[in-house]
Structure formats: C-alpha cells, structure tokens
Amino acid sequence: MNVQRVLGRIATLLALLACVPAQGQLFRAYLESTGSDANPCTVQQPCRLLPAALAAVADGGEIWMLDSANYNTAQVDVTKSVTILAVPGALGGLVATAGGAGIFINAAGVKVGLRNLVIVHLTSSTYGVNFTQGAELHVSGCEISGMQGSGIFAGPAGSKITVKDSVLRNNTLYGMQLAGDSTAAIDRVQLRGNGSGILATTARVTIANSVITGNFNGVHAFANASQPRIAIEGSVLSGNAYGVYATSSQAGDLAEVQVSRSVLVNNATAAIYAGQGALGTVTIVAGGNTMTENTIGFTGTAASTIYTRGNNTLAFNGSDVVTVSLTPLAAQ
Amino acid sequence: MNANRIIACIAALAGFVASPAAHAQLFRAYVSSTGLDTNPCTLQQPCRLLPAALTAVATGGEIWMLDSANYNSSQVNITKSVTILAVPGALGSVVATAGSDAININAASIEVTLRNLVIVHYLASQNGINFATGSVLNVSDCEIYGVQAIGIRATASGGDVTVRNTVVRGTSAGFFSSGSVVATLDRVNLSGNVIGLYPVDGSQVKVSDSVLAGNTYNADVRSGFGTTRVAINGSVITGATFGVVASTSASGAAVYLALSDNTITHNGGGIQASQVAGTTTQVTADANWITYNGTGIIFSGSPLPTIYTRGNNTMKFNTADVSGGSLTALAAQ
Numbered sequence: 207m208n209v210q211r212v213l214g215r216i217a218t219l220l221a222l223l224a225c226v227p228a229q230g231q232l233f234r235a236y237l238e239s240t241g242s243d244a245n246p247c248t249v250q251q252p253c254r255l256l257p258a259a260l261a262a263v264a265d266g267g268e269i270w271m272l273d274s275a276n277y278n279t280a281q282v283d284v285t286k287s288v289t290i291l292a293v294p295g296a297l298g299g300l301v302a303t304a305g306g307a308g309i310f311i312n313a314a315g316v317k318v319g320l321r322n323l324v325i326v327h328l329t330s331s332t333y334g335v336n337f338t339q340g341a342e343l344h345v346s347g348c349e350i351s352g353m354q355g356s357g358i359f360a361g362p363a364g365s366k367i368t369v370k371d372s373v374l375r376n377n378t379l380y381g382m383q384l385a386g387d388s389t390a391a392i393d394r395v396q397l398r399g400n401g402s403g404i405l406a407t408t409a410r411v412t413i414a415n416s417v418i419t420g421n422f423n424g425v426h427a428f429a430n431a432s433q434p435r436i437a438i439e440g441s442v443l444s445g446n447a448y449g450v451y452a453t454s455s456q457a458g459d460l461a462e463v464q465v466s467r468s469v470l471v472n473n474a475t476a477a478i479y480a481g482q483g484a485l486g487t488v489t490i491v492a493g494g495n496t497m498t499e500n501t502i503g504f505t506g507t508a509a510s511t512i513y514t515r516g517n518n519t520l521a522f523n524g525s526d527v528v529t530v531s532l533t534p535l536a537a538q
Numbered sequence: 539m540n541a542n543r544i545i546a547c548i549a550a551l552a553g554f555v556a557s558p559a560a561h562a563q564l565f566r567a568y569v570s571s572t573g574l575d576t577n578p579c580t581l582q583q584p585c586r587l588l589p590a591a592l593t594a595v596a597t598g599g600e601i602w603m604l605d606s607a608n609y610n611s612s613q614v615n616i617t618k619s620v621t622i623l624a625v626p627g628a629l630g631s632v633v634a635t636a637g638s639d640a641i642n643i644n645a646a647s648i649e650v651t652l653r654n655l656v657i658v659h660y661l662a663s664q665n666g667i668n669f670a671t672g673s674v675l676n677v678s679d680c681e682i683y684g685v686q687a688i689g690i691r692a693t694a695s696g697g698d699v700t701v702r703n704t705v706v707r708g709t710s711a712g713f714f715s716s717g718s719v720v721a722t723l724d725r726v727n728l729s730g731n732v733i734g735l736y737p738v739d740g741s742q743v744k745v746s747d748s749v750l751a752g753n754t755y756n757a758d759v760r761s762g763f764g765t766t767r768v769a770i771n772g773s774v775i776t777g778a779t780f781g782v783v784a785s786t787s788a789s790g791a792a793v794y795l796a797l798s799d800n801t802i803t804h805n806g807g808g809i810q811a812s813q814v815a816g817t818t819t820q821v822t823a824d825a826n827w828i829t830y831n832g833t834g835i836i837f838s839g840s841p842l843p844t845i846y847t848r849g850n851n852t853m854k855f856n857t858a859d860v861s862g863g864s865l866t867a868l869a870a871q
Contacts, residue, residue, distance in 0.1 A: 295627025
C-alpha cells in the first residue's frame with residue numbers, strides 16, 4: 207500500500223512536471239497525425255493542430271510536425287517568434303480556408319521561420335502566408351499553391367524576408383505580394399502560373415536563381431504613391447505575358463528594376479515593359495541578358511528610361527525594341 | 539536444461555563479442571529517439587545522445603541519427619575524427635545550451651563532417667559549431683539559427699573548412715574564421731545575423747553561389763594582423779547596413795578581397811574599403827552589379843585603399859556610385 211501510494215505520488219509529480227512546460231514554455235512543441243490537443247504537445251504526447259502547439263511553445267521555440275498530415279482547420283495566428291517545420295520526409299500540410307490565410311503572422315517584432323510546409327487552398331482563401339506585422343520571415347522548402355489571394359503577402363515596413371528553395375504556384379493574385387517597405391531576398395524559388403509572379407509596391411527586392419514562368423506579369427514593379435526597387439539576377443522569366451513590368455502613376459513614384467544575367471524567353475507580349483505614366487519615373491537597367499522568342503524584347507512608354515550595358519543578346523523576337531529607346535550605360 | 543544452458547552460453551558469448559565493439563570500436567554508432575545510453579549504440583540497440591555514440595564510435599567512423607529528435611543535453615565535445623549525420627528524412631537536432639557551444643571540435647588533426655543537422659539556441663548559448671582544434675571540418679545541409687555567439691566559428695590552426703548548402707541565421711556572426719583557417723563556402727545562406735561572413739586575421743575564404751541577406755554587416759573582412767584573403771563569386775549581397783567591408787586595423791596587416799559576378803543591392807554601403815598606415819587593403823571588382831545602395835563603393839582611410847575594376851561592373855540606382863576615392867583600372871589578360 208505504502209509503496210503504491212509513493213508510486214502514485216511520483217506519478218502525480220511527473221504529470222505535474224510535464225504540465226508546467228505545456229503552459230507556454232516548451233522549447234519544442236510537437237504535432238502528429240495521431241496527437242491530441244488535450245496533450246501537452248511533448249514528443250511523447252504530441253498535439254494534433256498548430257494552434258495548440260503555438261499556445262504551448264515558448265517565444266523563440268520550434269514546432270515540429272512529426273508525420274505527414276494536415277495541421278490546421280482554420281487560419282493559424284502566429285503572435286510569437288517561432289519556427290514551424292515538418293521534419294524531413296514528412297509533408298506538413300496546412301490549408302488556407304474559410305476566407306482566411308493559412309498562416310497569419312501579426313505581432314510586432316516577431317521572427318518566424320517556416321520550413322518544409324505545403325499550404326493549399328480549401329474552399330475559400332486569402333493568402334498562404336499573411337505577414338502583416340513582424341520583424342523577419344524566413345520561408346524555406348515550402349510549396350504554396352492555389353490561393354485566391356497571393357501565396358505570400360508581406361507588408362511590414364522595415365521587415366526582412368528571405369524565401370528560398372520554394373514553389374509558389376497557381377495563386378490567383380500573386381505568387382508573392384510585397385506591399386510594404388520590406389527588404390526581401392528570393393533565391394531558388396519557382397513562381398509558376400500565378401496571376402502575376404511577384405508584385406512589389408514599395409519593397410526592396412532581390413531575386414536570384416529563380417524561375418518565373420507562366421504568370422501574367424513575371425515581376426511587376428508597381429509604383430503607386432510608392433517606390434519599388436527590384437533586382438533580378440541570374441533568373442529565368444519565360445512564358446509570361448510580360449516578363450518584367452514596371453509602371454508609375456503618381457508624382458514622386460519611382461519604379462526601378464535591374465535585370466541582369468537572366469534569360470527572358472517566350473514571353474507573349476514583351477520580355478521587358480517600362481511603363482512610366484504621366485507622373486513618376488520608371489527606370490530599368492538591363493545587362494548580360496538573353497532575350498529570345500518574345501513577341502517584343504523591350505517596350506513600354508516613350509517617357510521611360512531603359513539603360514543597357516550593350517551586352518544583351520536579342521534574337522528571334524517578333525520585334526526587339528518597340529516605342530522605347532535604349533540608353534547606353536557605361537560600366538565602371 | 540542443456541538447451542537452456544547452451545542458449546545462455548550463446549547469449550553470454552554474444553554479449554562478450556558485442557562488448558568490445560561497444561567500447562570505442564564501432565565503425566558506425568547509432569542514436570535514436572527511443573535509444574538508451576546504456577545500450578552499445580548498435581543499430582539493434584541504439585543510444586540516445588551524441589556523447590554516448592561518440593564514446594562508442596571508432597576514430598574515423600560514423601554516427602547516424604536514425605529519427606527526428608534532439609541528440610544532446612549539453613555541449614557535445616568531439617575529440618576524434620567522425621562523421622555525424624541525420625539519415626535522410628530525419629531531423630537531427632543539437633542544441634547550444636547552458637552558455638556553451640552545441641558542438642565543440644577540439645583535438646589535433648581530427649577530421650569531422652557534420653551533415654543534415656539542425657543546431658539551435660536553447661536558453662543560453664555560445665556557438666553553433668566551434669572548430670577550435672583539428673584539421674578538417676565539413677558542414678553540409680545544416681541549418682543553424684539563433685545561437686547567441688557564432689553559427690560556425692573556425693579558429694583551428696591550419697584548419698580546412700567546407701560549408702555547403704547550409705543556412706545560418708539570427709546569430710551574432712554566421713561564419714567566422716581567423717588565423718590560418720582556409721574555408722570554402724558554397725550555396726550558403728547567411729541572413730539576419732549581426733555579421734553574415736566574418737573572416738579575419740589571416741584566414742582565407744572562398745564563397746560562391748550564396749546569399750548574404752539582411753545582416754547588419756553582410757560581409758566584414760578584416761585584418762588586425764596577417765593577410766586575410768577572401769573571394770566572393772556569384773552571390774547575392776543584399777539588405778545590410780554595410781554590404782561588404784574590407785578593412786585593416788594594425789600595421790603589417792593586409793586584406794585582399796576579390797568580388798566577381800555578384801549582385802550587391804539595397805545596402806547602406808555596397809563595398810566599403812579602408813586601411814590605416816602601414817597596411818594594405820585591395821579589392822578587385824569584376825562584373826558585379828552594384829545597385830540600390832546608399833553608396834555603391836566607398837573609400838576611406840589614409841592612405842586610401844585600392845579598388846581595382848575590370849571596367850565591367852554595372853552601377854545604377856545608388857544614391858552615389860563611388861565616394862571617397864577613385865577606381866583603378868585593371869586590364870584583363
């Protein structure tokens with residue numbers, strides 16, 4: 207009897223100890239297809255859905271999805287710094303549903319990492335990832351498709367965004383929609399069949415080693431009371447209506463695009479369109495690109511400025527240069 | 539009875555045979571989330587944590603993490619040549635905790651390879667991987683983040699380091715090397731650190747096809763003594779207060795920095811070179827795109843450093859392209 211009572215107390219104590227970290231202090235919280243949200247989200251007793259894990263995990267901690275499953279039933283609100291990942295070999299599925307986003311990041315100063323996740327549209331959706339408030343967003347190895355809005359929406363001024371080794375496809379609006387004055391580095395990303403691949407209204411964006419194909423605008427620098435600045439380096443822009451599309455409309459607008467060492471091929475309307483409006487400024491600088499099999503290579507409005515290094519290769523286009531004129535830019 | 543006795547003998551014999559292997563002679567040692575450190579670290583009876591496996595494995599052997607779990611509870615000290623990997627499909631986690639390193643490599647002449655590991659900060663940390671002594675360190679397919687000191691710190695005298703397909707973010711410095719370390723980094727992503735790439739005091743580093751993004755200093759190449767030699771090729775260097783800095787600080791020191799085929803964008807300063815009297819800072823800039831920076835190229839110091847150009851860099855959308863000095867032409871050969 208006594209021994210049993212002692213054992214009972216130990217068990218109670220252990221249960222108590224296990225509970226403590228579950229109240230918001232787990233360094234790692236775990237999810238599994240067989241988990242239960244009544245569990246403490248430990249590896250022995252994983253939870254089932256992301257909201258439970260987000261409540262259990264400490265600020266700056268991690269959430270591991272241990273096997274292949276879908277891990278939400280509604281928009282997942284992230285208000286602390288956290289890295290959410292599916293372990294390698296597992297497919298960590300999320301849905302954007304009920305007119306919400308898959309993941310909604312909305313707290314000042316948070317740093318969020320998303321790794322090896324697959325986010326898809328279910329019934330009605332806005333964004334795969336909606337980064338409205340926060341300091342940093344790092345997306346790696348993710349696939350986001352089918353959103354009725356955009357794959358990734360990123361707004362916070364002053365935020366830093368990296369997206370690497372990911373696929374953003376078949377999203378109705380944009381693969382990636384950069385609305386605020388953030389700085390984004392996009393590396394080895396495929397943007398495929400979106401309304402448009404990347405839209406930047408104010409952001410400072412660098413795109414490298416990426417494939418941007420089958421969108422309406424591949425990359426759109428959209429100055430509208432704003433100043434987007436985009437560098438496209440070593441990438442492929444193919445099969446879009448416009449590979450690169452830059453426009454201004456209001457006084458003070460500034461759309462600046464660098465297109466370097468890239469391949470722009472088979473774009474149905476034009477490889478590069480510089481559309482400076484009656485107000486604002488659009489400037490493009492192009493060098494070292496191969497631009498072939500497009501209906502038009504360079505075009506836009508006559509007021510736009512297109513600098514070239516004189517080392518772009520244009521051939522097999524319907525027309526190489528229409529309406530716009532090219533200005534030589536000396537190297538230094 | 540006889541049969542039982544024979545089985546018992548076989549069991550004893552098997553235990554005897556297994557024992558020597560378990561005591562430092564396993565070619566491969568295994569750890570798994572369900573293992574026990576009292577096990578011999580064999581595939582059938584894996585251990586739980588790295589220190590047990592490191593004791594069990596032979597010099598030059600391998601440690602396999604068989605499933606997704608964390609595999610240490612304090613600093614992991616490596617004093618023999620070994621490869622530590624998580625099998626594909628597993629997440630092999632190691633924490634830097636208790637104010638220590640996650641992995642500390644510290645024995646003469648050893649060769650260590652780390653593959654498919656994730657190293658994170660827990661409560662209080664120093665470095666992710668601290669290569670203090672040894673001859674070779676290979677890091678591949680790893681992710682290191684949040685450690686309070688340096689992601690990968692290489693100070694081993696004569697150490698030869700390669701890092702490939704690896705991410706280091708949210709640390710004080712992503713990659714640090716000093717002294718006689720020679721390092722090659724390929725397809726590395728260093729982002730959101732205070733300093734991304736930090737080679738100093740005589741080390742030699744080559745970086746290719748990499749992304750340095752959103753660090754306060756994307757690359758800070760320094761020398762207080764010795765000659766630091768760094769080449770960065772085909773990389774994206776973006777979103778820092780200081781893009782690439784090359785500087786010397788004490789007489790006799792030198793920095794040689796070669797920048798080729800990079801895109802250097804959205805930094806406060808794109809390339810900043812400085813030197814003090816009695817030192818040498820030289821930079822070559824070949825076919826870089828230097829755009830959207832506050833200033834593209836900045837000279838400072840007395841006498842001014844030398845920045846050579848092949849005359850084939852593209853500079854545009856900087857508030858100013860070049861300030862504080864003039865580029866020096868370098869003929870192709």
